[in-house]
Amino acid sequence: MPDMDVALKDAMQIDGAIGVALVDRSSGMALGVAGGDRNFDLTVAAAANTEVIRAKLRTMEMLGLRENIEDVLITLESQYHLIRPLTGRTGQGLFLYLALNKDRANLALARHQLKRIETGLDI
Incomplete structure (x- = not known):
C-alpha cells in the first residue's frame, strides 16, 4: 500500500492536476x-475546504442522511476542485483535496483515479 507521499505524487499525475x-x-x-x-497556496485551500466538508456533514445530519460522502465537486470557470473524504479504517477524519485545470482534466477519470488512490492509501 502506498504511503502518503506516493499517493500525493500519484494524484499529481492525474491529467490537469494543479495541486x-x-x-x-x-x-x-x-x-x-x-x-x-x-x-x-494549498495549505490555505485545505483549511478553507475543511469548512465545506463540515458544512455538508452538518446538513446531512440535520436531514437525517446516513450515507457517506463520495466526493464534493466545486466547479469554477477554469478549475475543478474535488474533495474526497477518506472512508477506510486508517483514513477516518481525513480528506483528499485535488484542484484540476478544467481545460486539461477529464472529470470522470479524475474522480475514478482519486478513488483508486484513496483505496490504496495506507496512513
Whole structure:
C-alpha cells in the first residue's frame, strides 16, 4: 500500500492536476501537499475546504442522511476542485483535496483515479 507521499505524487499525475493535499478534517491542517504555487497556496485551500466538508456533514445530519460522502465537486470557470473524504479504517477524519485545470482534466477519470488512490492509501 502506498504511503502518503506516493499517493500525493500519484494524484499529481492525474491529467490537469494543479495541486493535491491530504487534510485532517478536525484541524484543517494539511498533512501533506504536492503541487500548487505561490498563487495557489494549498495549505490555505485545505483549511478553507475543511469548512465545506463540515458544512455538508452538518446538513446531512440535520436531514437525517446516513450515507457517506463520495466526493464534493466545486466547479469554477477554469478549475475543478474535488474533495474526497477518506472512508477506510486508517483514513477516518481525513480528506483528499485535488484542484484540476478544467481545460486539461477529464472529470470522470479524475474522480475514478482519486478513488483508486484513496483505496490504496495506507496512513
